[in-house]
Amino acid sequence: MPVDAGLLFAPNDPPFKAHVAAPDGSNFTYASLHDRVPHILTDVINDLYAAVQERAGPEAAVAEGKALTGELSRLKHEMVTNKPLTPLEDDGEEDVAAWNHWLATYFPGATWYQTPFLAWETYMYRRMAGIFRRSQHWAAHDFFAARKEATFRASMAAVAQLCARVDALTAESAADPAKRRVAFAELLQASLWGNQTDLSMFPDLTSEALEEMQARMASGANGSKVVANDTDRIWQIAARLRGGRIDIVLDNSGFELLQDVLLAHWLVAVGIAAKVVFHPKRIPWYVSDVTNRDFHWLVDVARDPSLAGAPGLAPGDEATLRRLGACWAGLLADGVWELRDELFWTGPYGFRYLPTEGRDAWENALVKADIVFFKGDLNYRKLVYDLDWPVATPFAEALGPIAAPDAPAIVALRTAKCDTIVGIDEARARELSAEHKDWACSGQYGVIQLSPGRWAC
Ligand SMILES: O=P(O)(O)OC[C@H]1O[C@](O)(CO)[C@@H](O)[C@@H]1O
Numbered sequence: 001m002p003v004d005a006g007l008l009f010a011p012n013d014p015p016f017k018a019h020v021a022a023p024d025g026s027n028f029t030y031a032s033l034h035d036r037v038p039h040i041l042t043d044v045i046n047d048l049y050a051a052v053q054e055r056a057g058p059e060a061a062v063a064e065g066k067a068l069t070g071e072l073s074r075l076k077h078e079m080v081t082n083k084p085l086t087p088l089e090d091d092g093e094e095d096v097a098a099w100n101h102w103l104a105t106y107f108p109g110a111t112w113y114q115t116p117f118l119a120w121e122t123y124m125y126r127r128m129a130g131i132f133r134r135s136q137h138w139a140a141h142d143f144f145a146a147r148k149e150a151t152f153r154a155s156m157a158a159v160a161q162l163c164a165r166v167d168a169l170t171a172e173s174a175a176d177p178a179k180r181r182v183a184f185a186e187l188l189q190a191s192l193w194g195n196q197t198d199l200s201m202f203p204d205l206t207s208e209a210l211e212e213m214q215a216r217m218a219s220g221a222n223g224s225k226v227v228a229n230d231t232d233r234i235w236q237i238a239a240r241l242r243g244g245r246i247d248i249v250l251d252n253s254g255f256e257l258l259q260d261v262l263l264a265h266w267l268v269a270v271g272i273a274a275k276v277v278f279h280p281k282r283i284p285w286y287v288s289d290v291t292n293r294d295f296h297w298l299v300d301v302a303r304d305p306s307l308a309g310a311p312g313l314a315p316g317d318e319a320t321l322r323r324l325g326a327c328w329a330g331l332l333a334d335g336v337w338e339l340r341d342e343l344f345w346t347g348p349y350g351f352r353y354l355p356t357e358g359r360d361a362w363e364n365a366l367v368k369a370d371i372v373f374f375k376g377d378l379n380y381r382k383l384v385y386d387l388d389w390p391v392a393t394p395f396a397e398a399l400g401p402i403a404a405p406d407a408p409a410i411v412a413l414r415t416a417k418c419d420t421i422v423g424i425d426e427a428r429a430r431e432l433s434a435e436h437k438d439w440a441c442s443g444q445y446g447v448i449q450l451s452p453g454r455w456a457c
Pocket residue numbers: 121195198200201251252286375376377378379381415417418
């Protein structure tokens with residue numbers, strides 16, 4: 001697909017302002033850099049310290065774990081004392097050169113507080129991963145795994161109920177095609193609101209909060225919080241598919257992943273999709289993002305809930321969960337579901353650079369899809385390059401080259417946790433600001449937005 005050069009721009013020279021920490025401390029970027037993200041790093045250091053204490057030999061592993069806490073502390077020090085971003089050290093991953101090229105070309109010598117939010121935050125997670133990957137004994141350690149699994153374990157009762165609900169919905173939709181549109185809308189909303197369960201923004205998510213969220217979803221109370229909603233247009237595309245291909249660029253593991261898996265389950269069961277490709281992250285990312293391991297863990301736990309060490313479930317719900325888990329394992333084994341964790345997703349570039357910097361993800365995967373779902377806040381920020389767009393900018397316009405007329409349909413399902421947002425009518429945006437000053441950062445509002453690509457007419 002030829003890329004219209006006019007739609008690309010140098011990463012350090014965007015057409016609208018990028019979010020940089022305000023010197024007077026007044027914006028969310030500053031709060032993230034000053035408080036929220038250092039706090040995340042502190043949690044990782046403490047968790048690693050605890051893991052080192054628990055680790056029974058070899059001694060070299062214990063000593064190395066202690067050294068890693070030192071490296072992580074140095075990273076935190078660089079951040080809080082506003083040092084320049086330094087090149088990544090070689091950790092054997094293929095993306096190190098791309099990261100360092102990007103840093104040297106676009107942000108040479110820039111300090112943390114001078115660098116755009118999207119840039120320093122992704123860089124921080126990549127640096128953290130490198131610290132572990134370069135070690136001998138901790139290279140495969142997912143420093144967020146314990147938090148991800150504990151949150152899911154605590155919500156097993158809600159998980160089983162949700163599975164039973166979608167199982168019933170699937171049976172109805174299979175028996176009566178007229179019910180599919182409503183079911184699709186419900187599943188999109190569930191996948192959207194699942195995005196509230198993000199541990200980088202809400203580190204102390206309780207099972208009560210999850211159950212409350214689920215109740216709000218079930219009662220339809222969240223409908224008015226979807227401030228841009230292209231569900232009908234998306235359905236018009238999905239309804240035309242018979243055995244199509246759907247890709248899902250994943251976000252958070254646990255409860256959100258479950259909603260995405262249930263959406264994929266339904267799409268296959270009713271024959272809309274013959275193939276679903278999931279795109280998780282290759283390294284631990286933004287605390288709760290899905291890795292390959294998290295995906296398989298969820299399927300394994302569905303097949304055998306005792307693996308999660310969860311409290312007892314209602315027998316009927318547990319049976320449904322086991323049956324669905326076995327079905328998902330079969331779909332993976334048969335290649336109907338596939339996982340592709342391309343490195344581009346944890347690289348420095350926004351998604352408008354997919355055709356030029358992320359060919360493996362774009363040419364070898366996404367362009368083959370009929371519809372690509374992008375989940376969550378960070379993916380949205382990367383879709384629109386986290387710029388201060390006029391709020392009414394059409395979604396497709398903000399996407400740039402990946403909204404081309406021969407591109408797949410692109411759908412964003414995102415609860416807004418950060419200022420950047422497009423595709424909102426100006427009058428509506430004013431109303432929202434009056435209703436809730438920080439509406440765009442609160443995680444309480446969502447968007448379901450479409451760029452139709454080759455389905456435009
Ligand atoms: O899991 P999500 O939806 O991508 O949210 C994570 C995002 O939200 C934030 O926590 C706040 O914007 C960012 O750190 C990150 O972009």
